[in-house]
Amino acid sequence: MNEKVVENIYLLVIVTLISALQNVFFAQKVERECKTPKGTTSGFERVSCANRNCMDAYPTFLAVMWCAGLCLNQAPAAFAGILYLLVRQKYFIGYLGQTSQSTPGYLFGKRVLFFLFLMCSVGIFNYLLVHYFGSDYKDYVETLTSAASALLLLP
Template sequence: MDCEILENTVLLAIVTLISVVQNIFFAFKVENESKIANSKSSQKTSSPAFDKVYTANQNCTDAYPTFLALLWCAGIFCSQGPAAFAGIMYLCVRQKYFVGYLGENTQITPGYIFGKRVVLFLFLMSMAGILNYYIGVFFGSDVKMYIKAVSNTVSPFLLIP
């Protein structure tokens, strides 16, 4: 493979693999809770704990394709570093959301809101990168360095709760 291509996507691939490991962890939690619920009762009814784990896993799974698409678009079209940082932040937030879902309902909201902010950041990075591409095609101008500088400057603000 071309070394330049690998250099521009290696961080995105690492974040993607970490997210796969996280999905496997969530699936094991669902499976484990299912076994516990089925061993406690002879009937095939689900327990409240299983319902919470299953719902949390389903909610995380529903948002996963959008996250991956935005991560890769932002990393390829805009800047790999801030996109990978935002991806790691999203995975931490998703973990917080999943664990919060298993606890009290008030613990869910911070992870959810923070996750929306990270997804919005990735979306804006993707749009800026794609817009830059078309500006280059139609007008011959390239503002990618400015976009990278802005995304590098703004990405640490994702840490603010």
């Protein structure tokens, strides 16, 4: 593979691999709860529901993270991706307790996905500006998104 291509996507690849490991962790939790001899179905239902909810949002997360990284800048996209994985872990663990404990993780995850979607949109808009009008604002936008990614840490 071309070294220049790998240089532009390696952070996104690392986040994607970490997310795959997280999916394995979630699947093992479901399997472990399924094999519990106690026969309680409420624990299994919670774990299964949390896993299903995380898997429902997973393709959206991957799509917007990769689009943001390729269209604009991989560093803030990968940072937001790591934040999303931490939030998803918090959501999953919170769902195992009471479902109200998972709400902060859910809301923060929506905010991270919106940021990644915004990065995608700005990157595509900048490409269209370059292509049709010859105006390139990518450097300004990259600086802005790098600074804005730190704002994701605010509660």
